[in-house]
Amino acid sequence: MIGNLLRTALFHFILAATAGIGAAANAQTLALVGGKVYASPDAAPLDDAVVVTAAGVIAAIGSRSDVQIPSDARVIDCAGKTVVAGFWNSHVHFTQAVWKNTGSAPAAPLQEHMREMLTRWGFTTVWDIGSDGRDTLALRRRVNAGEVAGPDIHSVGSIFPKDGHPAYLPPEIKLPEASAPDEAAQLVRTYIGFGLDGVKLFTGSFKGSGKPVVNMDPAIAKAAVDVAHAAGKPVFAHPQNMAGVEAVIAAGVDIMAHTVPGESVYSPEQLARFKQQGIALVPTLSLFAKLPVAPDIAARLVATTVNQVKVFSDNGGPVLFGTDVGFTTIYDTTLEYELMHRVLSARQILASLTTNPAQYFKAAKKGRVEKGFDADLAVLDGDPVADVRNLAKVAYTIRAGQVIYQKP
Ligand SMILES: [Zn+2]
Structure with missing residues (x-):
């Protein structure tokens, strides 16, 4: 079930884990x-x-x-x-062709793409939530060694439901599916053993328009969550629909990696559980705004997802900035800020980039410009409180x- 991809990765991971330098x-x-x-x-x-x-x-x-x-x-x-303070992007992917074989690739193209995708937008910490761990941990090692200018990289391993290969991922890629709780638990142990920092569960998987979403059995999701939490690692989920959100709640997942386009707003019962369980939300609004659909449909998807962010934030839940960049090629963050600003203040958006993720991921020395904190900073050509686009x-x-x- 775990697949040759992961087994052959073992030595790469050991190298990556031992070579990290501040x-x-x-x-x-x-x-x-x-x-x-x-x-x-x-x-x-x-x-x-x-x-x-x-x-x-x-x-x-x-x-x-x-x-x-x-x-x-x-x-x-x-x-x-x-x-x-330097920005966090809590939903990125190092999956584009340029990241293949990052352990041995020349540094210049890696750094150039890192700039286009992340560093020129102020990101100093990122969560990669789905990529080939061999490449991403090798990339992290080279970034931390100073060979490639880049952010602090965290990376997670993914688990899909049985027959849950998403329509938007190439069919020839073999994805790790779990059809029983013990398979999910074993995958998480393997990921953590390899040096990954958490897990992402597809509690809902998109199979194509007009086809039913494949949801993960909450018992399978919970088995993964239990192993991750016992090791102190966070669990992200791609919910896709409200059944996927219900699985997030039932399984004790930490972070919803997207809002759910095409669904209504979260129910009062769901909001109460989000609050009780400390669940966080990554909006990825610009992703939905740029889907290849008719403009009126796109406008509706944006309206519902923006409204989900509003009720989630009004409920006191932590919003974590994230764009799904690497999957999308919308590198410019301006649209995401504009869409978030329909319902969040500029200061709330700044919190989603800095203090919210620092607090959520327990990075005690990040998120603020204070003496003794990590020197992670973004210098902007204007005041973001006066105009969010300055972010x-x-x-x-x-x-x-x-x-x-x-x-x-
Ligand atoms: Zn993603």
Whole structure:
């Protein structure tokens, strides 16, 4: 069931696990001078500020008169710019052809594609929720070794229901299906043993328009969740329809990786369970806005999914920014911000990019621009609270004190 793909991957995974080096090895001492800083999404902005980073962490933050700029610092002029914590994208995929054999591929094309897809949009941490782990863990190793400028990568292994090969994935790819709880549990043990950081369950799988969705038996999903949780790993789900959402609830899944287009809004009972169980939501609104369907149908899909985000957020649930980039080639994040802004404030959107995921994934030193926090920063060409589209106007992306993107 697990397949040769995974078995042959074992040695690659061991290499990846032992070769990881902190990106702080490449950190510079930086002084970001003269910008406006939002230390957190709910903080008042600090104007004409200085942020100093050293050895991969934030060494100082304050007004220009209060902070000494180290003599060895690389000074980045941030006049007219806004500094916020580095962004998280909690739904990406390293599945495009460029990522094949990342362990041995030349670094330049990898870095170039990383820039187009992620670093130029401010992302310093990503969750890859479905790819060939051999490639993605090799990529992570090279990113962390400083060979490829990129974000902090987390990656998960996928489990599909029996006969649940989605219509949009190439039929020749063999996908790991679980037809019984013990098979699901064994797959999760294998993934964790290989060094993956969590699991993604297709609690609903799209088989093509007009065909019934194949849902995962909640007992199978729960067996996977139990093993993952015992190891302290999160579980994502692709719900596809309301039956898939019900399986999320019944199985104790942590994160819904999408809203559910074509369905109504979540019911009061579902919202109560989301809250009780601490379930998080990744909207992926622009994905649905750009589906190859008639404009009126697309408009309806957007209206329902936007409304799902609204009721989920109003219910107090954590919204985690995510776009499904890598599956979609909509790299520009502007549309996602505009759609989210129909129902969320700019500060709520900033939280979905920073503090919400940091808190949800227990990254205690990420998500805020504070002394002692990781030096993960996005420098924007404008104030995102004044105009959310400024979240996509990135001048610099800094991860662990290293500039991983600089606008040409
Ligand atoms: Zn996806």
